[in-house]
Amino acid sequence: MSEDFNLPVGPFHPLLEEAEYFKITLDGEKVKEIEMETGWMHRAIEKLSESNTFDQTIFLVERICGICSASHPFACVNALEDIGNVEIPLRARYIRSLIGEMERIHSHLLWLGLAGHFIGYDTLWMWAWKYREPILEVIELITGNRNHYGVFRIGGVRKDYDISLNTRVNEVMDMLEKKLSMVAKAAMDDPVLKSRLCGVGILTKEDAINYCATGPTARASGVAIDVRKDEPYAAYDLLDFDIIVREEGDVFAKTVVRILEMLESIKMVRQIIERLRKISGPIYNDVAEIPAGEGIGRHEAPRGEVFHYIRSDGSNRPIRHKIRAPSYVNIPTYEVSCPGMNLSDVMITLASVDPCYCCTERSVKLFDSKGTEIAQNLLELSQRKTDRLIDELGESELWKLL
Amino acid sequence: MASEEHENDVLNELKEKIKMLLSKKKRVYFKVESENIVEVAKYLFEKGLRLSTISALENYEGFELIYHFSDDKSGMYYCPKVFIPLDDPKVPSIANNIAGAKWIEREIGELFGVVFVKHPEPKPLLLEDNPKIPKNPLRVKRREHE
Amino acid sequence: MGVYNRILKKSLWVFHMSASPCNNCDIEVLDLLTPGYDLERFGIKLVGSIRHADVLLITGMGGCKISERVVRLYNQAPKPVFVVAVGTCPIGGATFKDSYSRCGPLDKLIPVNLYIPGCPPKPEAMIEGLLKLLGRLD
Known part of the structure; x- marks a missing residue:
């Protein structure tokens, strides 16, 4: 012993x-x-929210998490609209879903890369993150920022979708679909990867239910829950998509669920941008005030169900804003999925629920020393500087200098 | 309406233990006495409902705990509310039946100072070893004479 | 210092540390290492231990629980070490400036050499910042 x-x-x-x-x-x-x-990341957002107005709250909750930065505002506006019974225009509903799905793609790609990194498969990391970059670029074209989109408002969205972006979005989606099936094949048929992931960190269906797990963690254990289907919000009742469910509950099943979900999201993005072509109209309804009352809002974030409960007393601030991020219920499943395993498998099991321990501005202009604005790509600038130095000094001199 | 029938279905057996507070589209709020909450929560959980979370808030009468049970088949939310007094904030823990409530109750216990009786692991979750944090930071600040 | 700086400039080793951020800057920092931006071509790379690092890169508003560790890690770092604050949070606290759990700003805890503001700063801005740091080493 x-x-x-x-x-x-x-x-x-x-x-x-x-x-x-x-x-x-x-x-x-x-x-x-x-x-x-826990508690290293505690930022007291629930308390801060009580001292902010409803409009400010949406920006605050966006900063709960930088990866799923559309999820929290999404759930928050859903909760506020539940209090006030606000109807939102059709076009805004589609734009909201578009942002939500784009985010799911980039978040799952991010996870796929990190999961590869955790098991020492850095090629997968570099692949996944390379193909994540065009998605962020498209998100930037649509919302104006790579992360922290700031598009949600009570009664609709802040920023309209420009139809002329359709070509670029379609291009990226086509590229991604092709590359994703390549990555999926390379990752899912790899015997080494299979032996590393299959049967590791199993979360049984009973445990998933008992621990109230949500999202891909639950769906990989055979619990078919998805807020998008269960209580459709935004445009999800008008879109055609499937829920991916696996029965095994191990890390491999979670990987498969996420990869297939990305393909579903690509399908949805294509439907949305096609329909946005025909739908015109306002992108928000004016909401004069939020009445006294209580509201529940939720959203199927990449990691699971985001839950917001807001109590309003009729003033312009919430008197209580309860936030429950998906990782909060998914992380305690470690207690049952880790014991009995080898130490080397713990890290990937911890990573397999896609923990976001944090869930738990941009208009910075860059100026050079003379005060002129650098709006060009800084990469280009740095490359140009290298070229200039090579011209001035010659390459061999430059190496000596470095 | 289908959802209303379903709602009656779920809540019929609990009739003596609950007092309806508010019922609107897909959301039902009802009052439960604190000694009955374990039984009610267990009943709802065994019906196949999922505990989303527990929200706590403080008002002048006392603490209010709202248990959010989600019915994933119909998209309904069943929310039993428990009211407990400010000077003796005690409520039985449901974490022995629902493992997912463990962290949630630990957090409320620490942020509001509510005591969950018979909790399997009664220790703080977030603020342990944190040097500057006030005690029960989410409590409403009142002046001394109040 | 001349020789040391010349050598240091070739390969800055960065230890990345998150002090109660929203995760966004952290992900953008990792993004710099991947093929889209590929910071390693400047000789900059992430290391797993502070004892190997030349640069301490800190994100986040500096929660009270973590700030103690921030100071401890700074003391453990071999000097000279350059401290880079990424994002608005370590500078001014951003939306979290009134939080009861905040012990920042960062420069109250440890000396900071470079600030890269933004919420989150664009990867290009971070590259510009780090290149400025390299420029300072001349």
């Missing part, structure tokens, strides 16, 4: 971008127990 060994992981660990602390109790190589300490 070997002695138990406590292994601390974090708060700063090379594999975690975010600070998080895990206490893993080991018996030899086998994990006996895992305990997690």
Whole structure:
């Protein structure tokens, strides 16, 4: 009988971008127990929200998480519209869904890359993130920012979709579909990857239900829940898509669910931009005030169900704003999915629920030293500088200088 | 309407234990006495409903705990509300039946100072070892004489 | 310092640290390393330990629980170490400036060499910032 060994992981660990602390109790190589300490990212958003007006709150909740930065405002406006029974115009509904789906694609690609990184498959990381870049570019074309879109408002959206972007969006979607099936084939048929992921970190259906898991974590364990189908909001009742469900519950199933979901999202984006061509009209309804009352809003974020509960007393501020991010219910499933595994499999199991421990401005102009605005691509500038130095000094001199 | 029938279906057996507060499109709020909440939560959970979260808020009468149960088949929300007094904030824990409530109750216990009786792991979740944090930061600040 | 700087300039090793951010800057920092921007061509690379690092790159508003660790990590870093604050949060707190859990701004805790504002800063802005840091080493 070997002695138990406590292994601390974090708060700063090379594999975690975010600070998080895990206490893993080991018996030899086998994990006996895992305990997690949170609070490193606590920013008191629920309290801050009480001192902000409803319009400001939407911008605040956008900054809960930088990866799913459309999810929280989405759920927040849904909650506010639930209080006031606000109807939103059709065009705004489609634009909201468009942003939501774009975000799902980039978030799942991000996860795919990080998952590859966690198991030491850095090629997958570089691939996935390379193909994520055009998506961010398209999002920037549509909303004006790579992340933190700022398009949601009570009663509609702030920014209209420009139909002339359709060509570019279609181009990117075509490229992505092709590349994604390539990545999917390379990743899903790889025997090494399969033996690394299959049967690892199994979350049974009973546990998924008992821990109230949501999103891909639940769907990979055979629990077919998806807010987009269960309680359709925005334009999801008008779109044609499927819920991806897998029964196995292991890390591989979660990977498959996410890859197939991306393809569903691509399908939805194509439908939306095609229909936006024909739908005209306003993009928001003016909402004069939010009446007293309580409202629940939710949104199927890339990681699961985002839940917002807002209580209003008729003034312009919420008196209570409860936020429940999807990772909050998905992370405790570690308690059942990790014990019994080898230590080397823990990291990928932790990553498999796509934990966002944080869920838990842009108009900066760049000026050079003379005060003229640098609006060009800075990459280009840096390359030009290198070229200039080569011209002035010659390449061999430049290397000496460096 | 289909959703109303369904609602009656779910809540019929609980009739003696609940007091209807508000029922609107896809949302039902009802009052439950704090000693009954474990039973009500267990009943709803066994009906196949999922606990989304528990919201706590403080007003002049006391604390209000709102349990959000989501029926994923119909998109309905069943929200039992428990009212507990400010000077003796105690409520039975539902975490023994629903594992997903563990973290949620720990967080409320720490942010509001509500005591969950018989919680399996009664320790703080977020603010442990945090040097500057006020005690129960989400409580409403009142002046001394009030 | 001349020789040291000349060598340092060739390969800045960066330790990335998140002090209660919203994750956005962190992801954009990682984005810099991937083929879209590929910061490694300037010799800049992320390392797993502060003891190997020349640059301490910090995002986030500086929550109270984490700020203690920020100071500890700064003390552990081999000097000279350049501290880079990415995003508006470590500079002014952004939307979180009234949070009860905030111990920032960052320069109250440790000396900061370079600020890159933005919420989040564009990757191009971060490259510009880091190149400026390289320029300072001349």
